[in-house]
Amino acid sequence: MGSMKNRIALGLLVLGVSWPSILSAGPGYGLPGDSVNEVKTWMQGHPTLRANSREGLRVHRADIPSRRFTFQASVFPIGGFQRPENNAVWSSANRQRDLSTVRREEFILVDYDEPVTIARLEESLRTLYGPDTYADYRRAPSVYNYTSETNTIQGEVRLGNNYAYWVEVTPDIHGVITTGRLNVILSEDVDRLQNYLQRQLSVQ
Numbered sequence: 001m002g003s004m005k006n007r008i009a010l011g012l013l014v015l016g017v018s019w020p021s022i023l024s025a026g027p028g029y030g031l032p033g034d035s036v037n038e039v040k041t042w043m044q045g046h047p048t049l050r051a052n053s054r055e056g057l058r059v060h061r062a063d064i065p066s067r068r069f070t071f072q073a074s075v076f077p078i079g080g081f082q083r084p085e086n087n088a089v090w091s092s093a094n095r096q097r098d099l100s101t102v103r104r105e106e107f108i109l110v111d112y113d114e115p116v117t118i119a120r121l122e123e124s125l126r127t128l129y130g131p132d133t134y135a136d137y138r139r140a141p142s143v144y145n146y147t148s149e150t151n152t153i154q155g156e157v158r159l160g161n162n163y164a165y166w167v168e169v170t171p172d173i174h175g176v177i178t179t180g181r182l183n184v185i186l187s188e189d190v191d192r193l194q195n196y197l198q199r200q201l202s203v204q
Contacts, residue, residue, distance in 0.1 A: 029129050029130055030105075031102075031129065031163070032073075032103055032163060032184055032185060033101065033103075034101070035100055035102070036101070036102060039073050040056065043055075043059065043071070043073070048127060048128060049071055049128075057102075058071070058073075059071050059072075066112040066113050067110070067111045067112070068108075068111075069108070069109055069110075070107065070108045071105070071107045071108075071128075072105070072106050072107075073104070073105045073106075074102065074103060074104050074105070074106075075099050075100070075102055076103065077186070077189040077192050077193075078183075078185065078189060078192055078193045079192055079193070079196035103185070103189060104183055104184065104189070106183045106184075107181065107182055109121065109124065109180050110178060110179050115176055115177045116169060116177050116178060116180035117169075117177065118167060118169065120180070121169075122182075125137060125182055125184075132162075133162070133184070136160040136161055137160060139161070140161075140164075141158065142156050142158050143157050143190065143194070144156070144194050144197065145157075146197060146201055148201060149201075152170060153168060153170050154168070154169055154170075155167060155169070155197070156168075157190065157193060157197070159187060160187070163185060164184075164185040164186070164190040164193065165182065165183065165184060166181075166183040166185060166193060167180070167181070168180065168182075169181075
């Protein structure tokens with residue numbers, strides 16, 4: 001048990017959160033589907049994010065230059081809004097409503113001292129969003145996997161009961177994973193995400 005705590009603490013060091021503060025995190029969460037104001041309030045009160053009023057929907061933390069953490073919420077789906085004939089999300093009637101609702105949230109870990117493993121990203125997900133979202137992620141089947149032609153980027157898309165999840169890791173020239181990202185996305189946007197990734201991979 002002690003070694004597990006040490007691994008979790010190490011995995012979250014870049015977030016600037018210690019093990020005791022993980023245990024004291026509040027029960028409220030700001031997730032995709034919530035309003036911009038609700039997510040801002042959650043980010044300001046979260047012991048890991050601690051956003052101030054000027055940061056809005058994006059926070060950036062770095063305890064030392066080699067370790068960085070960025071969190072960002074967005075009202076835009078992956079790939080942006082498209083015309084009605086291509087995607088039903090965009091229309092003059094619903095555009096204002098969509099711009100007041102968060103559609104995805106992303107956190108990025110960059111660490112040149114310790115590898116950014118998938119397990120580390122998953123532990124960070126649990127810290128940020130709590131056990132329910134973490135359990136939804138763990139139960140979610142994989143619907144899309146990819147590796148770039150140069151083997152420099154690897155990723156996976158999962159579709160849970162509540163949200164879709166996009167995980168991606170990028171190794172350095174020595175094969176050590178130094179950057180990882182995890183997105184929590186509205187389930188209805190998963191097809192758009194897959195199309196976006198397929199387009200990105202086709203032009204590499």
